[in-house]
Amino acid sequence: PHRQFHLLGVTILPQDFWMLSLLLLFFAILLAVITALAGRVWCGFFCFQTVWTDVFTWVEEKLEGSPQKRKKLDEAPLSFTKIRIKATKHFIWLVVSALTGIAFVSWFVDVYQLWSDLLSFNLGITALVTILLFIGGTYGLAGFLREQTCFWLCPYARIQGVMVDNTTAVPTYDFYRGEPRGRVKKGVKEEERTTGDCVDCNQCVAVCPTGVDIRHGQQEGCITCALCIDACDSVMEKLDRPKGLIRYESLDVLNGKEERPLLKRPRVWVYSFVLLLSLAGIGYGMSSLEAIEIKVIHSRQPLYVLQSDGSVQNKYTIKILNKMTEDLDVKITAGGIDGVVVVGADEPVTSRKGMVTPRTVFVRIPRNQVKTESQPLTFYAEAIDGNGKKLRSERVSVFIGPK
Known part of the structure; x- marks a missing residue:
């Protein structure tokens, strides 16, 4: 709903989604590697459908017993005991399904705010519909379709043939x-x-x-x-x-052939290269991720204004992006040219969490410091978060003056 993705305390906004693309690439190649070496290990042990089906089956076995006892209970006439057992089972299934939907939505909104809205019956329509879809999907797929989902609906079962060969265990x-x-x-x-x-x-x-x-x-x-x-x-x-x-x-070993070492398989080298490349990109992106970012837009009309005191003035629109989960008071300054004065930035700008806050400022420079028609000018945005950590971002723009 807020176009945000929360991962291990880091808020990722749309302009940083290229890192998520690399993350998806990493897991896709990792899945291909695992499939090539050990078959559909993901499907059997880690897939959400398999895990949730096991959870639902475990609840069913605890309440209704073995498959023979479950069949006997299904065929038994309606009674209070049968209604109690069945109602308890389906209630637990629905609770697990609801927690699944809430957990998914928590990746995109603040989890504390989500629970607050949920408990106060003030949940937004987008979050509500998403949770309801997950409740229905989890309840139906894990509770009733179960492994038939893997056989009839999952596309991965169809493409595994190109990943598995005679050397796959x-x-x-x-x-x-x-x-x-x-x-x-x-x-x-x-x-x-x-x-x-x-x-x-x-x-x-x-x-x-x-x-x-x-x-x-x-x-x-x-x-x-x-x-x-x-x-x-x-x-x-x-x-x-x-x-x-x-x-x-593997079929090769079963047929008496010598097992090929991993390092002698070309696909292992190709997969490893792509994995390392995507990991390097993710590491670079996470290390360069800033809590606040600024974008500087120079006004085109007019490019500059000569003041009565002889100074030259340029107009800028500063857009402050706050990636934190709290509001910040951001101080805007400029540097790179001697005698620079920023008008309109005396007081800190209140930047709302997860939003872009614009602020118009005027930069004045003494006429004798305007050396060329265009000079680099650096803007700085500084703030302090709730833990006392100093946050800083900078952006280089230009200062336009007369020839």
Whole structure:
């Protein structure tokens, strides 16, 4: 609503959004690197959809129990107990959804002011609509669609194929060891069996959030959550067989090829260069970010005025941008030319937080100090914040005089 982005106490305004572009570039390339090396690790462990779905599922399990108990509760006739459990679950879901929307809006407005407006029922229409959209989206996607969002709606599942190759370590079924599949038969000794280690129990399919059968290879529905690995290992442990029938492995290694070192992969060097370049840009931008900025506009009509005392006067409009979360009293001065006098800046300018405050000033210079038709003139804006820290910004303009 206020065209502001708050990041770790730093307020970023539209003119500084180029740093956010570099930040997005950094995370996009980082995501590509992780996908190229380890598959869809982001999807399985860090994606907001996955995390929020796990939170909603955890609440559901705590209140309704295991999947079998949940199914039994759904089929049970309407009762006070059923209404109480269902109402509590959906209430907690809505609270989590509301906190998600509030947290998102807090990136763009002052969080203390947001909570104050929220609790006093004085929330602006833009913030209110945004929070309501997040409530509906989070409640629907994490509570009902869940992993089907990954399978049907998420575009990342469609583009992962260009990021993954035969050197990428992903959950892989060892078909050399597992085939041919066969059930465990009583009375048959381990050394006498003619089947592979896979007992065709389908536990890997049962635990998969998207219903993928990893034994058929990598598919777009696989979010690399590794639940199939845990399920298979538990079965192998019960059968006293080696774990790792399904494991993180690249196809090259599975087929007996030697694993290529990271530094011998061209894409790693390209990704690393782009990452370092974007990080350098972000570091430069953050280090040069000023709490206050000034813009100086020289009046064109007239360019200068000769005063009765012989001095030369120029007119300027000073625009003060306050990036702080508090109002500041800004003192405007000028320098760079001997005898410079700033008229109209005797009292500090009250610059409102997050806004641009204009102030018109007149600069007078003795006639004998006007050496050329155009001379550089530096304007300074100084203020002190609530913590006593001195803030300063400067801008070079020109002073126009007669030939």
